[in-house]
Structures are given as C-alpha cells and as structure tokens.
Amino acid sequence: MPTDKKIEPKIIPSLARTISELNKRFGVNTIGTVKDMEHLKISRVKTGLPHLDEGLGGGFPLGGMVELYGPEHSGKSLLSLLTIKSAQTMGLDCIYIDAENSFDDVWSKKLGVDTDKLIVTQIGIAEDIIDMIAKLLESKPGVIVVDSVAGMITRGEFEGEADQQFMAPKARLMSRGLAKLNTLNDKTLIIWVNQLRSTMAMFGVKTTTPGGNALRHFASIRIEVKRDSALITKTGKVTDKDVIGQRAVWKITKNKTFEPYKHGSFELIYDGPIISE
Numbered sequence: 545m546p547t548d549k550k551i552e553p554k555i556i557p558s559l560a561r562t563i564s565e566l567n568k569r570f571g572v573n574t575i576g577t578v579k580d581m582e583h584l585k586i587s588r589v590k591t592g593l594p595h596l597d598e599g600l601g602g603g604f605p606l607g608g609m610v611e612l613y614g615p616e617h618s619g620k621s622l623l624s625l626l627t628i629k630s631a632q633t634m635g636l637d638c639i640y641i642d643a644e645n646s647f648d649d650v651w652s653k654k655l656g657v658d659t660d661k662l663i664v665t666q667i668g669i670a671e672d673i674i675d676m677i678a679k680l681l682e683s684k685p686g687v688i689v690v691d692s693v694a695g696m697i698t699r700g701e702f703e704g705e706a707d708q709q710f711m712a713p714k715a716r717l718m719s720r721g722l723a724k725l726n727t728l729n730d731k732t733l734i735i736w737v738n739q740l741r742s743t744m745a746m747f748g749v750k751t752t753t754p755g756g757n758a759l760r761h762f763a764s765i766r767i768e769v770k771r772d773s774a775l776i777t778k779t780g781k782v783t784d785k786d787v788i789g790q791r792a793v794w795k796i797t798k799n800k801t802f803e804p805y806k807h808g809s810f811e812l813i814y815d816g817p818i819i820s821e
Contacts, residue, residue, distance in 0.1 A: 586801055589634065589687065589733055592626035593810050593820040596794060601802025607730050608764035613738040613753050618771045619792035620737045622812065624689045627735065629656040636686020639663040641673055643695035670696040670714055674721035684731040692737040693755045715756025722762040766798035776811060789813040
C-alpha cells in the first residue's frame with residue numbers, strides 16, 4: 545500500500561566510519577552532511593543599495609571574495625564604502641587598503657562611514673598587500689577592501705627600471721596569492737576594486753581587468769559598475785556648476801551564492817542621497 549511516511553536517507557556504515565575517521569584526522573565538522581555543517585550557512589553584509597542587495601540574495605557573503613570592476617569614476621569605491629558603513633552597523637571591524645593613495649576622510653564620513661573606527665593603510669606593493677591580508681585574516685575582521693588591483697605594483701616592477709619589460713608579474717602573483725587567501729578565509733568579506741582597461745584586440749572583447757584571470761576564478765561575486773552617459777544636472781547643461789550627481793548602472797556577471805545576471809542602477813546626488821532603482 546502507498547504510504548506518505550518520509551524515508552530518511554542513511555549513510556552506509558562504511559562511509560560513516562570513513563567520515564568519522566576524517567573528522568578525527570582533519571578536525572570536527574571537516575566533512576559531513578549539509579544539515580550537520582552549520583558553518584556552511586552564509587552570513588551577509590548589505591551594500592546599502594536595496595535593489596542590489598535583493599539581486600545578491602541579501603548582500604555580500606562573509607567569507608567570500610567580491611570583485612567590483614568597471615571604468616574609472618563609475619561608483620566602485622563608493623559601493624565598497626557603503627558596504628563598510630553597513631558592516632560597521634553590524635559591529636564588524638573593517639579595513640581599507642588604499643593602494644591608490646586616494647582615500648578621502650571627508651567623503652567617507654559624508655557617506656556614513658565611521659572613520660574613527662575604520663582601519664586604513666596606504667601601501668601599493670602587491671606582495672605586501674597579499675601578506676598583510678593573510679595576517680589580518682587570523683583575527684577574522686568583517687570586511688577588507690583593496691582599492692584597487694590596478695593600483696597595485698609588484699616589488700620587481702617597483703625596484704626595476706622604468707623601461708624594463710615585465711611579463712605579467714601581477715597575474716602570476718595574484719594566482720598564487722588568491723589561492724592562499726581563499727584557503728585561509730572563512731569569515732571575512734574581501735572586496736577587490738578593479739578597473740577595466742582597453743586591449744589591443746581588433747575583434748571580440750576589447751577590454752580586460754588587470755591582475756589576470758585568478759580574481760575572476762576565486763571571486764564568489766563579480767559586479768560590473770559603470771556610469772550612465774547621462775549626468776544629473778540642475779539645468780540640463782553639462783557644466784562644472786550644473787552637474788550635481790551621476791547615475792550608475794550595475795550588473796552581477798557572476799554569483800556563486802545566488803542567481804546571477806541581475807542588474808539595476810542607482811543615482812548619487814553629490815550633496816544629497818543615494819537612490820537605488
């Protein structure tokens with residue numbers, strides 16, 4: 545006769561013994577069923593843009609890497625600072641690695657960041673940045689922002705001559721470094737701000753991001769951010785005095801924690817609110 549009784553799946557005894565042995569060898573809850581692995585549940589930090597948070601599945605994941613990329617002056621650093629603001633309201637420690645020496649205390653405060661609690665460093669040597677993040681991960685901070693990958697320079701490039709040729713040293717460093725950081729990280733949101741650069745390609749995609757393909761691979765989420773062609777003005781004329789804000793559009797091009805390819809926009813009034821659409 546048919547029955548509605550739910551049959552609970554069981555792990556065969558030999559596999560159960562193997563799992564027990566592996567947990568003794570590598571640590572408790574190293575391997576097991578999903579219901580037994582509480583740490584697999586994703587905690588998230590909101591970005592401050594409701595529509596984007598919805599598209600992300602609730603915000604950026606703690607314990608994951610995020611790449612924000614796009615042309616210059618498009619809103620990437622703005623989005624990272626808004627995320628820091630949200631993280632601070634959750635009581636999380638935040639660190640801003642300013643590889644471009646462009647951090648502005650006044651602007652950050654205006655966006656709502658508590659700069660008295662924000663930890664900032666201005667270093668640009670790529671090897672030092674990777675080593676610093678690895679050390680910081682030991683104390684499990686909430687958010688680490690690197691602004692930006694394009695602003696990082698390898699030690700060899702820094703110490704070499706201006707006309708000396710280097711074949712993709714940053715890409716090789718990022719490939720090794722990100723693999724290490726990905727293994728070490730389990731609680732921290734790491735945001736990498738990156739820029740789009742033109743390539744010499746005559747056909748196909750004519751832009752790329754600095755740092756090689758490693759960041760594309762290790763990032764749980766990639767978001768393209770770019771400024772809309774239309775600036776927000778007082779009178780409709782695009783002059784220094786008339787421009788009061790800008791409109792940016794975003795597209796989630798990769799999301800391993802939720803549905804990808806969501807898109808939307810937001811308006812930034814320089815002396816006013818940020819409006820998510």
